[in-house]
Amino acid sequence: MTSNGIAQVPEDWDVVIIGAGPAGMAAALYTGRAKLKTLLLDRAGLGGGQLMNTELIEDYPAIKSITGSAMADDMVEQIREFGVEITYGEVTAFEARGNRRIVKTEDGTEYVTKTVIVTTGGLPRKLDVTGEQEFAGRGVSYCAICDGAFFKNQVLAVIGGGDSAVEEGTFLTRYGEKVYIIHRRDEWRAQKLLQERALNNPKIEPIWNTVVEEIGGDGKVQWLRLRDVTTGEEQRVDVGGVFIYVGFMPNSQIFGHEYPKDAQGFVITDDKMETPVPGIYVAGDVRSQYVRQISNAVGDATTAAVAATRYIEELDATGDTEEAETAEKVPVEY
Ligand code: NAP
Secondary structure, three states, X not given: OOOOOOEEEEEEEEEXXXXXXXXXXXXXXXXXXXXXXXXXXXXXXXXXXXXXHOOEEOOEOOEOOEEHHHHHHHHHHHHHOOOOEEEEOOEEEEEEEOOEEEEEEOOOXXXXXXXXXXXXXXXXXXOOOEOOOOOEOOOEEOOHHHHHHHHOOOEEEEEOOOHHHHXXXXXXXXXXXXXXXXXXXXXXXXXXXXXXXXXXXXXXXXXXXXXXXXXXOOOOOOEEEEEXXXXXXXXXXXXXEEEEOOOEEEOOOOOOOOOOEOOOOOEOOOOOOEOOXXXXXXXXXXXXXXXXXXXXXXXXXXXXXXXXXXXXXXXXXOOOOOOOOOOOOOOOOO
């Protein structure tokens, strides 16, 4: 502890990675293999991220089918073999100080590093209707894998029409007697394979062109008030639980104004995954991009890790000192 109460971790790191989902662990694999001193900070203190909320992964090349938790375990084991350290840390900010980057956590610790790779992912978006907050944990859920088993033989509703809604709706038929998938349009945006699987499942009943106006019940979820957006007609549907999958919000709050973001708050990088601040990279779901799959999160994290490795090589070759001024970066076209 220093006199001002800040716990400064004595050793310097080459790479501090923030967030231990698939992107963070892929970046760590590459920097670990490059023999860079790599620290992986995670607010859960363990590896996995969204993998832990995913039942099965069937769209990762060369792996026909694997559970999310098994993939997470394999990734953790693999990176530990290359000396990567994983530790608990809720990061509140990071900044450039000369040739060093400082990562600050909520307990007052400051990690000193040459590069930072931010792979903080995101969180489910809220539906923002009456009853959602009141019944959170009492019938309103954002994670079928975590909570599905509490709803055996009940009628359930899933809200949304993307991959998550359609995939998790199918998963919930293991427990639910019936699963409504309630979507605001007349077609899902989910992958065709997931759609086929859901539509062929006799327990699934899609409700099209419909939005949820209210979630209600007595102490726990018992019904939904729905509105048909084409006719304006309202109906009440009895359900024991509602699973909300209406998109994804980035965990990008730790980025200051110097980092460009898109309209939804995802962080924009160049094609090396680098931000306007040299030595700070972003990969995975928190980054602004066209698709959000494990495979492209891993690919972008690989790019970030290789770019960070080359940045450190150049820094070391030019006589790196902690105090040296940050090199002026050529403006990036976003
Ligand atoms: P998403 O693809 O953004 O889909 C969100 C869905 O919610 C859309 O159907 C959207 O309707 C609907 N929606 C949004 N706001 C709404 C509102 N206020 N009221 C009612 N409905 C609303 O989100 P996601 O399904 O969570 O997927 C996130 C990312 O992860 C995607 O890139 C997805 O491909 C990826 N993912 C992949 C897999 C896989 O490969 N197996 C699995 C899960 C997720 P509209 O369609 O009308 O816009």
